Amino acid sequence: MLNNDMISVLTDRIQTVTHSNKNLILVGPIQLPVNLDGETVPFQWYSWLAADLFPEGATTEEIIQQLPSLHLAESQQSSVLVYGDFENANEALIRMHSICHTGDIFGSKRCDCGFQLRQSMRMIQAHGSGALFYLANHEGRGIGLFSKAMAYILQENGYDTVDANLELGFADDTRSYAEAIAVLQALRTKPVSLITNNPKKLKALKASGMNVDKRIPLWGDISSYNEKYLQTKKTRSGHLEKNEALI
Ligand SMILES: Nc1nc2c(ncn2[C@@H]2O[C@H](COP(=O)(O)OP(=O)(O)OP(=O)(O)O)[C@@H](O)[C@H]2O)c(=O)[nH]1
Numbered sequence: 001m002l003n004n005d006m007i008s009v010l011t012d013r014i015q016t017v018t019h020s021n022k023n024l025i026l027v028g029p030i031q032l033p034v035n036l037d038g039e040t041v042p043f044q045w046y047s048w049l050a051a052d053l054f055p056e057g058a059t060t061e062e063i064i065q066q067l068p069s070l071h072l073a074e075s076q077q078s079s080v081l082v083y084g085d086f087e088n089a090n091e092a093l094i095r096m097h098s099i100c101h102t103g104d105i106f107g108s109k110r111c112d113c114g115f116q117l118r119q120s121m122r123m124i125q126a127h128g129s130g131a132l133f134y135l136a137n138h139e140g141r142g143i144g145l146f147s148k149a150m151a152y153i154l155q156e157n158g159y160d161t162v163d164a165n166l167e168l169g170f171a172d173d174t175r176s177y178a179e180a181i182a183v184l185q186a187l188r189t190k191p192v193s194l195i196t197n198n199p200k201k202l203k204a205l206k207a208s209g210m211n212v213d214k215r216i217p218l219w220g221d222i223s224s225y226n227e228k229y230l231q232t233k234k235t236r237s238g239h240l241e242k243n244e245a246l247i
Contacts (some may be wrong), residue, residue: 017180025050047079076136084129093130095120097137115221142174
């Protein structure tokens with residue numbers, strides 16, 4: 001049983017984030033020194049859960065009591081890495097990164113996800129202020145890891161990445177950025193620049209009322225293994241070329 005001092009320490013790091021569908025409980029900041037190309041970079045880390053997992057207005061003690069019964073390791077939680085004075089800096093770079101088990105963890109060359117993850121962290125550090133949202137329920141553009149494995153088999157047999165999803169009975173892309181945007185708005189209200197090639201991310205951010213200064217394209221790590229995948233993103237998913245503006 002935690003003593004009152006520890007409850008108070010945890011309470012200071014928990015906040016409720018208002019979100020149109022359901023509120024979120026955000027925990028952080030937590031110091032997270034990260035090894036980026038051999039340099040130790042001091043990120044601040046936050047994670048969140050849906051508030052409706054807990055009784056309304058739950059205290060920190062009630063939240064803690066509930067945690068073991070939620071079996072959180074069996075579901076996915078998203079998080080955000082924040083760098084610099086994210087709340088107050090005049091300019092900040094953000095990235096909404098969809099989880100890619102194969103690319104981010106294994107370094108798969110079938111996509112560009114692992115490259116984009118590391119590169120956006122480097123860009124945020126070099127800029128001096130920013131945030132990387134790691135969106136854990138986005139695997140395979142929302143179809144889940146097992147289904148993505150099936151989709152990969154279809155792709156090895158001639159389907160492109162979009163048709164493979166559709167043939168398996170999914171929509172091509174079911175990702176929502178709403179929770180991440182609500183967390184972003186709790187951490188910063190000043191304008192942001194978004195690192196992406198995906199116009200849907202830009203639209204979602206702008207529709208939320210967030211002031212988006214500019215889009216920063218991120219193409220790279222192109223090889224024979226992902227050439228077709230990257231091309232399909234442009235021809236079928238509407239991903240923008242380097243300097244193409246959002247129409
Ligand atoms: N279904 C499916 N998902 C994939 C495939 N390759 C990568 N992904 C997933 O696609 C998501 C990333 O989407 P992308 O289209 O690469 O990029 P984006 O996030 O839309 O746009 P950027 O911000 O420019 O990176 C991750 O969740 C990956 O797991 C694939 O062949 N099939």
